Amino acid sequence: MSSSAPAKVPAPEKPGAGRTYGALDRFFRISERGSTLSREVRGGLATFFAMAYIIVLNPIILGSAKDMYGHQLDNGQLVTATALTAALTTLLMGVIGNVPIALAAGLGVNSVVALQLAPRMSWPDAMGMVVLAGFVVMLLVATGLRERVMNAVPYGLRKAISIGIGLFIMLIGLVDAGFVSRIPDAAQTTVPLQLGGDGHLNGWPVLVFVLGVLLTLALIVRKVSGAILISIVAMTVLAVVINAVAKVPSWGLTTPKWPGNPVASPDFGLIGQVSLFGGFGKVGMLTGVLFVFTVLLSCFFDAMGTIMGVSDEAKLTDGEGQMPGINKVLFVDGLAVAAGGASSSSATTAFVESTAGVGEGARTGLANVVTGGLFAVALFLTPVATMVPSQAATPALVAVGFLILAGSVKEIDWADYTIAVPAFVTMLMMPFTYSITNGIGMGFVTFVVLRLAAGRGREVPPAMYAVAAVFAFYYLMPALGLT
Numbered sequence: 001m002s003s004s005a006p007a008k009v010p011a012p013e014k015p016g017a018g019r020t021y022g023a024l025d026r027f028f029r030i031s032e033r034g035s036t037l038s039r040e041v042r043g044g045l046a047t048f049f050a051m052a053y054i055i056v057l058n059p060i061i062l063g064s065a066k067d068m069y070g071h072q073l074d075n076g077q078l079v080t081a082t083a084l085t086a087a088l089t090t091l092l093m094g095v096i097g098n099v100p101i102a103l104a105a106g107l108g109v110n111s112v113v114a115l116q117l118a119p120r121m122s123w124p125d126a127m128g129m130v131v132l133a134g135f136v137v138m139l140l141v142a143t144g145l146r147e148r149v150m151n152a153v154p155y156g157l158r159k160a161i162s163i164g165i166g167l168f169i170m171l172i173g174l175v176d177a178g179f180v181s182r183i184p185d186a187a188q189t190t191v192p193l194q195l196g197g198d199g200h201l202n203g204w205p206v207l208v209f210v211l212g213v214l215l216t217l218a219l220i221v222r223k224v225s226g227a228i229l230i231s232i233v234a235m236t237v238l239a240v241v242i243n244a245v246a247k248v249p250s251w252g253l254t255t256p257k258w259p260g261n262p263v264a265s266p267d268f269g270l271i272g273q274v275s276l277f278g279g280f281g282k283v284g285m286l287t288g289v290l291f292v293f294t295v296l297l298s299c300f301f302d303a304m305g306t307i308m309g310v311s312d313e314a315k316l317t318d319g320e321g322q323m324p325g326i327n328k329v330l331f332v333d334g335l336a337v338a339a340g341g342a343s344s345s346s347a348t349t350a351f352v353e354s355t356a357g358v359g360e361g362a363r364t365g366l367a368n369v370v371t372g373g374l375f376a377v378a379l380f381l382t383p384v385a386t387m388v389p390s391q392a393a394t395p396a397l398v399a400v401g402f403l404i405l406a407g408s409v410k411e412i413d414w415a416d417y418t419i420a421v422p423a424f425v426t427m428l429m430m431p432f433t434y435s436i437t438n439g440i441g442m443g444f445v446t447f448v449v450l451r452l453a454a455g456r457g458r459e460v461p462p463a464m465y466a467v468a469a470v471f472a473f474y475y476l477m478p479a480l481g482l483t
Helices: 023-028 037-051 054-063 075-097 109-120 123-142 145-151 155-176 204-221 227-246 278-283 285-313 326-342 354-359 366-378 395-411 417-433 436-453 462-476
Strands: 103-105 180-182 193-195 348-350
Touching: 023 037, 037 227, 037 354, 037 366, 037 395, 054 075, 054 103, 054 109, 075 103, 075 326, 075 348, 075 366, 103 326, 109 123, 109 278, 109 285, 123 145, 123 278, 123 285, 123 326, 145 285, 145 326, 145 462, 155 180, 155 285, 155 354, 155 395, 155 417, 155 436, 204 227, 204 395, 227 354, 227 395, 278 285, 285 326, 285 348, 285 354, 285 395, 285 436, 285 462, 326 348, 354 395, 417 436, 436 462
Parallel strands: none
Antiparallel strands: 103 348, 180 193
């Protein structure tokens, strides 16, 4: 968020308030970044509650698919693998990268693994290709190529990526809460979304979401510290009460009620069930390489957009929009991709819901330690960790989406159409295609084409030409019969 944005969250605290000046402060540079211990803890809690749904959703996506032999992954083992990998990689990002960017199984990538890879090979083969994609990402970081690509992105496009992510997470919040829903294809209408489930706002869960949004925004306007976390906790309590009294038929993935048995033993049966090169024997070398490329492209640019957007929102970037020490962050992200494959939870990547923690004031990796620790606890207390319904957590995404937009839109040079149009494409294609990668790719291609059309091709960094060419090839793959 820009330093000139109105209505900040959190409200400024008195200098030194709540800060710890011991080894913890020095290691995470809490005071240096203008944060406090309480903000980091609140931020870590808010991020966890905003993304805890992945513990439930990832097993549903992966567990519903079958490999070429008809085998399905065990749901309980997937819950363990998802929580374990999220805990370890989030902790690593906090300790090594010192940024408040949490990681977990990537939505979108897990669908690629479940629907494109697994049906053509065995599950260990499919996860092996995810591991290989992670190795390639780490190689790109080691050679400095990934950092050069990120640094080559013009300032205006960086801001557009942040705005696109803000719009994207707002739409995620609206959809996950049931405030808007997809109109079934059977309706034979060109309108893709509708209000509620039938064109109207019905049911207690949607009311909880609406009240949560209003409460969050009201607390933000009042500049109340902990606004997002207060709203999540308050709406969870309200949802539990409503569910107990009204016997709500469905809350979606998570029913807000205290579990009868809050403790569940983790099952580590999927950890290490990987075949690195077995998939190539099933589909051939060319198709195998294209599968790895597809996973790589999604992981590379989804994480790139998220890291750029979250770091900018947390004010961890310099005047040119670049983040010092980013190589450590990028390396952990590549390692997380490989770790996700090794645990059979699919590629693990940076989560855009980290903005919920940043909105609470998180500025360092200490927030990640809190989030990662909660994922570790969730290994044994999954029923408790997943009792927060999406209707209580997603108001945070709507509020943070607005704050990102308010702080970044004025930073784009709208008078220069070679920046303004690609920025426009980038920020709209993310929510409209439900993909950070698509927004970045289409924006990059548009930027290169317009700069060439304006006779300003020399102003385009070589890395942007290369990335735009890769995206152009990626979008042409179906027409070329390569998918």
